[in-house]
Amino acid sequence: MAALMNAADPLIHPTALIHPEARLGKGVRVGPYVVIEGPAQIGDGCVIQAHAVITRWVRIGSNNTIGYGAIIGADPQDYAFNPETESWVIIGDNNRIREQVTIHRGTGDKAETRIGNQCFLMAGMHVGHNSAIADRVVIANNVLLGGHVHVDTGVFIGGSAVFHQFVHIGRQAIIQGNASMSKNVPPFLIGTGLNQVAGINVVGLRRSGMTPEQRQEVKDAFKLIYKSGLNTSQALAAAKERQWGAEGKAFFEFIAGSGKRGICDLLTSEG
Numbered sequence: 442m443a444a445l446m447n448a449a450d451p452l453i454h455p456t457a458l459i460h461p462e463a464r465l466g467k468g469v470r471v472g473p474y475v476v477i478e479g480p481a482q483i484g485d486g487c488v489i490q491a492h493a494v495i496t497r498w499v500r501i502g503s504n505n506t507i508g509y510g511a512i513i514g515a516d517p518q519d520y521a522f523n524p525e526t527e528s529w530v531i532i533g534d535n536n537r538i539r540e541q542v543t544i545h546r547g548t549g550d551k552a553e554t555r556i557g558n559q560c561f562l563m564a565g566m567h568v569g570h571n572s573a574i575a576d577r578v579v580i581a582n583n584v585l586l587g588g589h590v591h592v593d594t595g596v597f598i599g600g601s602a603v604f605h606q607f608v609h610i611g612r613q614a615i616i617q618g619n620a621s622m623s624k625n626v627p628p629f630l631i632g633t634g635l636n637q638v639a640g641i642n643v644v645g646l647r648r649s650g651m652t653p654e655q656r657q658e659v660k661d662a663f664k665l666i667y668k669s670g671l672n673t674s675q676a677l678a679a680a681k682e683r684q685w686g687a688e689g690k691a692f693f694e695f696i697a698g699s700g701k702r703g704i705c706d707l708l709t710s711e712g
Contacts, residue, residue, distance in 0.1 A: 458476045459477045484502045484505070484534070485503045489507045490507060491510075495513045496546070500531050511539070512543045519588070528547035536557075546570065553571070554570055554572050555573045560574055568586050575593050578598075583600055591610065596612065602622070609625045615632070620635075627666075628692055629641055629659045634708065668707075
């Protein structure tokens with residue numbers, strides 16, 4: 442990627458402010474009043490819409506759209522952070538990052554906040570420092586991810602949901618709007634309310650191409666953890682007595698690795 446220094450480039454609005462050390466790929470479009478600091482890197486075919494700010498601490502792949510007024514790579518909201526720290530926001534390819542999204546760089550030397558590929562981050566949502574969003578994740582408007590939140594592949598998060606620091610959301614889970622999570626959400630489930638799950642993301646699993654046999658295994662694993670009457674440790678011990686495929690193994694590995702945060706409780710009729 443060659444350094445862009447020519448304000449007369451027809452793809453670059455004349456009011457955009459681009460540092461000479463910023464590196465832009467082929468066909469990058471930059472709208473009015475955009476600020477791109479150096480040495481930020483932006484890959485081929487990206488579109489940076491009006492009033493967006495991309496700080497020097499950002500590396501963006503190809504064919505991404507950065508929406509109006511988005512701020513990518515600002516300092517983390519951490520009292521202990523030293524602004525001289527070298528830390529990053531790393532964004533993959535083919536993402537849509539809509540207007541007013543904020544993504545903060547990592548806290549700690551060489552730390553990263555990462556966005557994968559083919560994600561859709563809708564207007565006004567926030568990605569806190571050191572968070573990691575995997576591929577094909579959809580996050581609706583005004584969602585707030587605290588620092589160190591991990592979102593696995595294929596997750597969908599409804600509008601205005603909020604997540605405490607260090608929460609982990611397992612793959613192909615769906616989180617209902619306005620949910621509030623300070624516990625981990627296991628893969629394949631529906632997160633809801635305050636630290637609860639409402640069952641299996643049946644529609645999402647079917648749409649993902651998961652076979653009936655694979656979906657049944659998820660159901661069996663869910664029942665063992667949530668409906669067997671065993672506590673988590675007992676259920677994990679019982680799971681070791683049976684052979685599981687990839688989906689079951691992923692489910693139980695997530696549960697076993699949930700650490701101090703633990704996993705969400707099952708929604709009851711009283712809750």
